[in-house]
Structure formats: structure tokens, C-alpha cells
Amino acid sequence: MSHRLSEEYEELRRSVEAFAHEVVAPVIAGHYERGEFPYEIVARMGEMGLFGLPFPEEYGGMGGDYFALCLALEELARVDSSVAITLEAGVSLGAMPIFRFGSAEQKKTWLPRLCSGEALGAFGLTEPGGGSDAGATRTTARLEEGHWVVNGTKSFITNSGTDITALVTVTAVTGRRPDGRPEISAILVPAGTPGFSVGQHYSKVGWNASDTNELVFEDCRVPEENLVGERGRGYAQFLRILDEGRIAIAALSVGLAQGCVDESLRYAAEREAFGRHIGHYQAIQFKIADMEARAHTARLAYYDAAARMLAGEPFKKQAAIAKLVASNAAMDNARDATQVFGGYGFMNDYAVGRFYRDAKILEIGEGTSEVQRMLIARELGLPA
């Protein structure tokens, strides 16, 4: 029984840690302030194989696994969450549905480009009127002369409007089941398809160097073979994708929580008040100790969920727990770290201010904390 990392995982972790400090940290605050997508950083992440981490080499992947991706996300988020979410969404929402459910042809066409980071994929699930209630999908796709005709609007879609966005996989109602409930399927829409447009660009509280857009589909026609997976299995498919994604968001949250510890430790050793470094004061020490405890326990929770998933065991409850406690830890640590920094914590020049703005979404995206509690309760056998 051990949660120690194997040599290869540890070396990957160190490699991404060095990358985050040397390539991301020096420039990301500028991108964040200007709301600019960091193309050159994404290109270098692609060169070092981060977008291909969990995929087999035959598709241009690294032959690693989902846990390797999580380690990379944690290390990136220790420095910046915009970059981390770009990787998370690119891999687990952009490429993973195609890898898991796509046809041989779809995998061959899209995965090598997505694995290399030259192109980004997006996943269009949330709609203006439905986030947590994913079954309330309004977007429709009707089959017409060998083509799907897609109509509808998708909200808050990460990586959907960059210069290198290649595709978005959208969930759409493709018919009615015998019981009257909607039949939901997933359909791959390449960027640039007529009728597919990127709508309003959001002004966000955080994640300001990542790309998030509203997507509009107006009689957008794609070939029938762009169906991803089985017709009518769209709902079951995205539930699997979301279960995995929760572990990834937990890892990203742990990274932010740990980044708060890193920054606070540094500041406690350099900032003086009343003639001593503030690290001498118990008020600061206890805050940092609590922050470290939260980051550590949340890390163990996501390691456990990932280990179960890789072993092929049920992991739904553990993934929900990891997401719940890790996003809590991120939020609490961001608040405490900002407090350690005092007035400077409120300035955008300092990383903790960015962490504070980036933390809140972690309690919302990929299932709100309320949804995680609901899932845990159901796994415990409480009535649905």
C-alpha cells in the first residue's frame, strides 16, 4: 500500500514542474491581464507531449494513462489554471470522446493532430438553459439526406474559438425514445463548417488566459458518419467522460491549492511586519498548515480515484469525493493565501490574486459541488 509515485510518474511530474516554472510563470500574468490565449505555451506543451499523455502511440500519444495527465494538470495549475484547463479540456473533453467512442476513421483523422497540440478539440454539452441538468438538451440534430443538420446554442465551451480549434463534439437530441424521453447523441462538427459560428466571447471572473465561448449552430450540416459512438448513447457517453473529468478537475484544484501554499511560504519568508518575517507568527503558520493539510488530503483523494479508474474498478463515488474536496481546498486556500499577502493579495500583480479569481469556477465546472454531493448520496444508496 503506497501512494508514492513510481520513477516514471515522478520524472514526468518534475518535467512539467520545470516547464511550468520556466515557460509558463514568467509570462502568464500578462496573457491573463490582456485576456490572450497563450498560443506559444500551448505549442510547447504539445512539443513535450502533454496533449497526448493518456493516448496510445499509434495515434501520436505518449502511451501513458489518465493519472499521468492528472499529474501534469496538478503541476501546471500550481502555476496557472488557464493553461491547465486548456490542457484538461483539450484532452479529456476534446480528444477523449473521440478516442473512447469514435470510429476507427475518426480516430485516425483527428487524434494525431489533437495529441500533438497543433489542434484543439472542444466538447459542447452545456446550454444556456441547462448546466447540471444535462438531460435537458435543446440542441437538435436531424438526419437529412445522409447529413446531420444541427441547430441550437451551447454555452461556456472551453477551447472552442481559438485559431487552432479543429472540432467540437456536441450533444444533440436526435429523436424520441419510445417512452417519450429525448434520444441524445454526440456529433462531431469540424471548425469552419458553414452554420457553425462562435458567438459571444465571455468576460470571465477567472481563467482569463483560456478560451471560452458560446457556440451557435444554424442549420449546420455535417456528414452522417460524424456521429460519435452509437446513436442514442450520447447521454451515457458523456456521463463516463464527466466521471473521468472530475478526477482531472480535482487534480487541477489540488495544483491551485498547492500553488497557494508555495506562494504563501515564499512570502512568509520575505515579508516583514513588526520587525520579523511574518512566517514567525502563529496566525500565518496555522493558515499555511491548514492550507498544506487541505492540499495533501485532496491529493490523496484524487490519487485514489485515479488508481481505481486505472484498475478498472468502480470510481464514480471516489471521483465525486475528490472533485468536491479538492475544489473546496482550492477555494479555501485561495482565500487564505490572499489573506497572507494582505493588500498585495488584492493586486493582480501577484499570483495569489489570480488564484483567488480562478478558484471559484472549480466548485462549478464539470459538475457543481451540489451535484458531487448528490452523486455521493446516490452511491451510498440514498433515494434518487
Next chain:
Amino acid sequence: MGVQGGRPPAMNIVVLVKQVPDTATERKLNPADNTLDRASSDGVINELDEYAIEEALLLKEKHGGEVTILSAGPDQATDSIRKALSMGADKAIHLNDEALHGSDSLQTAYALAQALRTTEFDVVVLGSESTDARTGVVGAALAEYLGLPQLTLANKVDIDGGTIRIQRQTDDGYDVVEAQLPAVVSVVEKINEPRYPSFKLIMAAKKKPVTKLDAAGAEIDPAKVGLANATTETVDFAAAPPRAAGTVVKDEGTGGVQIADFLASKKFV
């Protein structure tokens, strides 16, 4: 090198890699014999050697061939060797012998030259200095021992057939230096940007061959290496004095002049 079948000849490139204490940690010397206390800090690849590895990989990508890592050091140097293999080198030679402990720059160059005689190479690439000892002479001494041309402080390397041409960085520009292969090249950090190991290469590195070599295997004369036979000796050491408080210049109309005077007094301008 001979041209075979009309294709450009593949090159055997050897990169010298030294494991040094992490500059981000507090480094200590062992008071017993004034040599490095390796237990006091983590070992990492000497930073300039990462540029040497990158340059070797770029040369391989351009000309084909094989990149071999050669590292002299104790058991823990295997970590740095594996990292070098994770960057994409093909194989490694680890020269490891207690007899080498405490060797100075000249002795190290001799030992490395002997180790190089056990393998074929067209070009040897190394960082221009190490972050621990900082003598910066190993490349030159090595070339001397091997009787090969030395091209030092390269910020650009081009190979065309059997000719190697570098830009040697100088204080006010660069010199162009040319030699025939085989040759020894030392590089500076302006030359490239070292890659980060990918997970695929990290996993592959475990399966790459590492040849263990001891002093006898490299035909190293024990009387020429080690602390007892060193040509130079560290007789004493002291910690650097703590940094003095800076001078605050208050600008009351003459701030610019004061700063210019200060810089001039330190011969910066």
C-alpha cells in the same frame, strides 16, 4: 566518416554530462577532504550540459546517427544519466570508480579521454563549464588528451561533411571557428533551448542501454587520478559573506546623476 550509398554519413555524437548539486539548494563541501558533500543537496544535470544534449539531439535530427551520454560520477549520477536519456539520447556510458573520487579538472579530462577511447565518435559536445567547480577547462584539456581540435564557447554549430564550423561567443560578438571532425565542442546557453522530456521518452529511457565502465575498463592509470594524485588542491574554503544592504538613492533632482556616478564607480558604464 565515409559517405555510404550516397546518403550523408550518420554521426556518432557523444555528450559529456556532469551531475552537479542543484543550484537552487544550499551546497556544502565536506570539511574532511574539501570535496563536494554530495549528500547535502539533490544532484541535477549541470545546466549547460542540457544545452549540449539538446545540440547533440538537433545534430542527430539533421544528420542522423546516435547520441551517447558519457558521465563520470558516483552511483547517484544514474539519475542524471536517465534524465539525459529521457531527453532523447540513445545510450549511455557511466564511468564510475571510487579511484576517481576527488579528481581535479585535468584528471577528469584524462579519465573522460580514456573512456572516450572505448567508443566511436565523430564529435564530443559538452557544456562550457559546470555550475559547481566552474573551472571551464575540461573541454580544452580533453581535446588535448585526445589530440583533437577544440571549438569552445559555441553559440551555433554547423556540420557539413567532415567539417564542423561554430560561432564562438566573444564579449563583443563572435568568431567563426572551423575544424575537421572528429572534434570537441563546448557550448554556451545562447545556443538553443533544451527540450523537456516527454512521457514517451521517459518510459523509453528505462530500456536504453547504459554501459558501466570502471577505471580498469577504461585503462585509466590509477596513479594519474584521485584526490591523492590531484594536480590542484582545495586547501581551504569559506562561505560567501552575506549580501550587504543596498544603497537607497533618494531622487531630489539629482537621482539620475547619482546613479550614473555609482555605475561609473563600479565600471559598469
